Amino acid sequence: MTGAQTADAVIVGGGLHGLSSAIHLAKAGVEVTLLEKDRIGRHASSANAGGVRRLGRALPEIPIAVAAIELWHDIESLVDETCGFCESVQIKVAEDAEGLNALQIRSQTVCDYGFAHEEMIDADTLHSLLPEVAKHCVGGLIVKGDGHADPFATVRAFHRKALSLGVRIIEGAPVTQITYLNGKWSVKAGGLAFNTPHLINAAGAWGDQISGMMGDHVPIQAQALMLMITERIKPFLSAVVGAEGRTLSFKQLDNGTVLIGGGYQGRAELEHGTTTLDMRQLAANATAAQAIFPLMNQTRITRAWAGIEGVTPDRMPVIGHAGQSGGFHLFGFSAHGFALAPICGRVIAELILSQQTALPIQAFAVDRFQRVAEVT
Amino acid sequence: MKSRTDIAVIGAGPAGMAAAVMAADHGASVLLLDEQAAAGGQIYRAVGSQKATGSAILGTEYYQGGALVDRLAASTVEHVTGATVWHVSDQREIGVSVDGAAELINADHIIIATGAQERPFPVPGWTLPGVMNAGAAQILLKSSGVLLPYPVFVGTGPLLYLIAHQYLRAGVPIAAVLDTTPRSNLCQALGLLPAAFREAGQIWKGLGWLKDLRTSGTTFKTGVEDIRINGADHAESVEYKIAGHWHSCSAESVLLHQGVVPNVNLAMAAGCKHHWSDAQLCWHAQVDDWGYSTVEGVSIAGDGAGIVGADSAQALGGLAALDALYRIGKLSIPERDKIAMPLRKIMSRQQPLRRFLDRLYQPAEQFRIPADPATLVCRCEEVSAAEIREAVSLGCQGPNQLKSFTRAGMGPCQGRLCGLTVSAIIADELGRPVQDIGAARLRSPVKPLELGQLAALADKE
Amino acid sequence: MSRIPRKPCTNVSFRFAGETIEAQEGDSVAAALLAAGHWTFRTTPVGVAPRGPLCMMGVCFDCLVEIDGMGNQQACMREVKEGMNVAPQSGAFEAAP
Numbered sequence: 065m066t067g068a069q070t071a072d073a074v075i076v077g078g079g080l081h082g083l084s085s086a087i088h089l090a091k092a093g094v095e096v097t098l099l100e101k102d103r104i105g106r107h108a109s110s111a112n113a114g115g116v117r118r119l120g121r122a123l124p125e126i127p128i129a130v131a132a133i134e135l136w137h138d139i140e141s142l143v144d145e146t147c148g149f150c151e152s153v154q155i156k157v158a159e160d161a162e163g164l165n166a167l168q169i170r171s172q173t174v175c176d177y178g179f180a181h182e183e184m185i186d187a188d189t190l191h192s193l194l195p196e197v198a199k200h201c202v203g204g205l206i207v208k209g210d211g212h213a214d215p216f217a218t219v220r221a222f223h224r225k226a227l228s229l230g231v232r233i234i235e236g237a238p239v240t241q242i243t244y245l246n247g248k249w250s251v252k253a254g255g256l257a258f259n260t261p262h263l264i265n266a267a268g269a270w271g272d273q274i275s276g277m278m279g280d281h282v283p284i285q286a287q288a289l290m291l292m293i294t295e296r297i298k299p300f301l302s303a304v305v306g307a308e309g310r311t312l313s314f315k316q317l318d319n320g321t322v323l324i325g326g327g328y329q330g331r332a333e334l335e336h337g338t339t340t341l342d343m344r345q346l347a348a349n350a351t352a353a354q355a356i357f358p359l360m361n362q363t364r365i366t367r368a369w370a371g372i373e374g375v376t377p378d379r380m381p382v383i384g385h386a387g388q389s390g391g392f393h394l395f396g397f398s399a400h401g402f403a404l405a406p407i408c409g410r411v412i413a414e415l416i417l418s419q420q421t422a423l424p425i426q427a428f429a430v431d432r433f434q435r436v437a438e439v440t
Numbered sequence: 441m442k443s444r445t446d447i448a449v450i451g452a453g454p455a456g457m458a459a460a461v462m463a464a465d466h467g468a469s470v471l472l473l474d475e476q477a478a479a480g481g482q483i484y485r486a487v488g489s490q491k492a493t494g495s496a497i498l499g500t501e502y503y504q505g506g507a508l509v510d511r512l513a514a515s516t517v518e519h520v521t522g523a524t525v526w527h528v529s530d531q532r533e534i535g536v537s538v539d540g541a542a543e544l545i546n547a548d549h550i551i552i553a554t555g556a557q558e559r560p561f562p563v564p565g566w567t568l569p570g571v572m573n574a575g576a577a578q579i580l581l582k583s584s585g586v587l588l589p590y591p592v593f594v595g596t597g598p599l600l601y602l603i604a605h606q607y608l609r610a611g612v613p614i615a616a617v618l619d620t621t622p623r624s625n626l627c628q629a630l631g632l633l634p635a636a637f638r639e640a641g642q643i644w645k646g647l648g649w650l651k652d653l654r655t656s657g658t659t660f661k662t663g664v665e666d667i668r669i670n671g672a673d674h675a676e677s678v679e680y681k682i683a684g685h686w687h688s689c690s691a692e693s694v695l696l697h698q699g700v701v702p703n704v705n706l707a708m709a710a711g712c713k714h715h716w717s718d719a720q721l722c723w724h725a726q727v728d729d730w731g732y733s734t735v736e737g738v739s740i741a742g743d744g745a746g747i748v749g750a751d752s753a754q755a756l757g758g759l760a761a762l763d764a765l766y767r768i769g770k771l772s773i774p775e776r777d778k779i780a781m782p783l784r785k786i787m788s789r790q791q792p793l794r795r796f797l798d799r800l801y802q803p804a805e806q807f808r809i810p811a812d813p814a815t816l817v818c819r820c821e822e823v824s825a826a827e828i829r830e831a832v833s834l835g836c837q838g839p840n841q842l843k844s845f846t847r848a849g850m851g852p853c854q855g856r857l858c859g860l861t862v863s864a865i866i867a868d869e870l871g872r873p874v875q876d877i878g879a880a881r882l883r884s885p886v887k888p889l890e891l892g893q894l895a896a897l898a899d900k901e
Numbered sequence: 902m903s904r905i906p907r908k909p910c911t912n913v914s915f916r917f918a919g920e921t922i923e924a925q926e927g928d929s930v931a932a933a934l935l936a937a938g939h940w941t942f943r944t945t946p947v948g949v950a951p952r953g954p955l956c957m958m959g960v961c962f963d964c965l966v967e968i969d970g971m972g973n974q975q976a977c978m979r980e981v982k983e984g985m986n987v988a989p990q991s992g993a994f995e996a997a998p
Contacts, residue, residue: 350898477980576955
């Protein structure tokens with residue numbers, strides 16, 4: 065191809081997963097080009113709640129989540145900045161005996177799987193840890209050592225680090241064509257052409273479009289998950305809180321504002337990369353928040369927004385080899401990709417550099433959906 | 441309040457009142473939503489229940505607004521006061537709160553008539569208690585008869601001279617009038633004067649105020665290039681620079697004004713496209729000559745789309761309503777166009793004066809882009825000009841990205857007082873036009889909304 | 902501070918920071934406080950800076966006070982009522998059930 069540029073690795077997608085892969089590869093001396101169709105960190109990476117947690121992860125994701133937390137505790141070694149990461153207790157409250165029972169079963173399941181980080185707490189402990197939680201809450205599931213970070217600060221830090229390591233970042237370059245011939249991927253994007261032995265698909269909610277070009281079919285649903293934030297409020301909470309049987313994520317940031325989310329959906333316009341809010345769904349989110357924290361009744365929401373998330377049928381990501389050798393997938397994080405970005409970039413780099421990774425990723429194989437399709 | 445209406449009008453100033461009355465007179469069901477306790481918007485504020493003494497102080501034009509308020513009261517319009525609209529969707533769903541209760545309402549057509557606000561005037565010390573907008577002084581006078589003590593009037597534009605003149609007539613000792621109109625504006629505006637002379641009455645009136653002020657013995661300084669407001673917990677003095685030299689005067693209150701700009705938050709959050717106006721140095725809604733926006737079924741009328749003044753706003757309200765009536769099937773095109781003709785005449789008559797005033801009173805760059813780095817740009821979150829410039833030096837390319845660096849625009853005023861300054865500073869630092877830099881992406885709720893009110897919506901059908 | 906004499910109308914009194922303020926029916930809380938010589942309505946959450954009203958039309962959110970125990974009230978948008986208890990807001994909103 066005339067005018068085609070070469071790189072040791074080409075990454076499609078300038079969100080945190082793409083940046084993380086770029087950083088880990090560049091640190092090992094790999095020459096990386098990263099292609100982003102909009103701006104770095106424009107979508108889910110900037111629009112999420114910043115949760116960094118092991119609590120509530122699907123069982124196959126627990127090992128990778130545990131490794132993720134370890135990395136976050138030392139994130140400065142990776143990107144020279146703290147990314148606003150701070151440890152915060154994660155608590156999932158139960159509102160009645162049935163809920164408590166469900167949490168107990170979960171705690172036991174995780175324990176049987178070999179991990180002890182999800183522990184039960186009783187009503188007294190719950191109310192002393194969360195003095196403002198609704199009086200009717202009867203207990204909860206707690207994880208200590210999880211935390212949260214600042215999505216904006218994280219994107220900036222990862223972006224800066226990637227550039228400082230010599231990663232070539234091209235924005236405004238949507239990928240239009242991918243072909244594979246004789247061990248080389250050819251990629252056309254934004255009027256440019258690239259050849260590379262290693263192609264990484266980190267295209268988020270558009271990951272299925274890229275995987276399709278690479279020969280792998282992945283059923284992704286683009287969801288617009290809504291978040292809302294309040295004005296500054298005098299501090300009353302230091303934990304991150306969810307509730308059994310409710311869709312809710314609730315935390316108070318250092319600046320006093322309260323961030324509320326959890327997974328209520330608006331509308332995603334994938335082509336334009338925009339989202340529309342659904343007021344009734346947002347109202348349901350507000351109802352959940354108020355039920356668990358009644359003191360929020362007269363606090364004021366100053367902004368609501370939504371990020372575009374790529375959601376897979378089993379709500380677990382696609383991580384690992386593409387069907388075609390030299391190709392790799394890293395997308396479909398189904399609204400919990402933020403915490404996993406630093407570690408997953410390392411996993412991909414390990415696969416490229418040493419053809420293996422210590423972390424178990426078989427459950428995230430790209431062909432699992434096809435196998436299901438074949439069976440059914 | 442009904443949950444469905446033919447036409448919903450948001451804002452009960454001249455444009456909103458005119459739109460509502462026009463729509464109702466032609467058989468549409470009309471819901472008029474406004475935050476204030478009575479109709480009139482800002483310019484005709486409290487005219488319906490006027491308690492202050494009469495036209496000697498406030499002027500005859502103010503009382504003319506009363507006629508429109510009376511027509512509204514006599515119409516079939518359902519006018520809901522104390523109604524804060526916090527949401528308009530691209531499907532014409534309206535989120536509104538009245539008396540602490542939020543509701544979702546649907547309309548076949550929406551006319552946004554949210555009017556104008558005063559342009560921010562970021563100078564050192566502008567956040568001190570005792571510093572207010574000239575328009576705020578007007579509201580105090582109109583609604584409560586309250587006069588602020590020993591004011592310094594700072595800025596440019598007819599509204600500044602009007603309120604200073606009203607204070608003069610009311611016998612309030614004035615510390616000074618510091619006119620920041622750039623001297624170069626006058627030369628450039630002179631060319632537009634002949635065409636504007638058709639509206640000579642307005643110009644004579646303005647000149648009359650200025651003459652009265654200048655011959656009253658009041659300290660009146662022109663060509664003011666820079667301003668600093670000083671005080672410990674309250675405004676105590678104003679320093680001003682003329683021809684390179686600083687002077688000072690003491691004050692008990694400071695009234696700032698450098699024109700008005702459209703209230704764009706609701707229209708922007710609804711998805712209506714806007715573009716930058718170099719003539720008015722603010723965002724203008726992209727609308728056709730009926731006020732129809734880029735969102736289906738949504739029109740924007742009056743100062744909310746671009747500053748036109750009260751009389752034109754009234755005409756534009758009527759035009760938007762006529763177009764809406766046609767779109768919902770209440771009027772044919774010939775009927776619409778016929779009724780529109782006198783309104784279009786008013787518009788074309790007023791345009792030359794508007795162009796003249798825009799040029800003459802265009803605010804100087806140093807009062808839109810603060811040079812003093814310590815000047816607070818975002819009042820809510822206390823973010824200075826220096827912090828914004830630093831963000832640009834660290835790679836920030838626009839107001840949305842700025843949220844990664846500072847909290848500018850993230851406080852309860854939702855960028856109303858800092859948005860224009862932020863875009864101007866970033867454009868200045870990057871050497872690019874404001875049109876390219878853009879405005880921050882605004883979303884619902886466009887007024888802070890209580891969580892409990894939002895939650896209660898889930899129970900309603 | 903002076904007021905233009907108005908047609909006879911009802912007096913309303915309310916409390917502010919330990920003081921009784923005489924206002925007129927129809928006054929906004931902000932107008933009444935200014936008329937009584939009070940310039941500072943709150944202190945800011947970040948810099949603990951004193952603030953009072955800027956715009957008087959509900960746009961600037963600088964005139965926030967506590968009214969009858971509820972914070973974050975825009976004084977320019979609330980009408981005085983007999984017996985109202987107004988207090989300066991110090992810093993961020995205090996949430997309470």
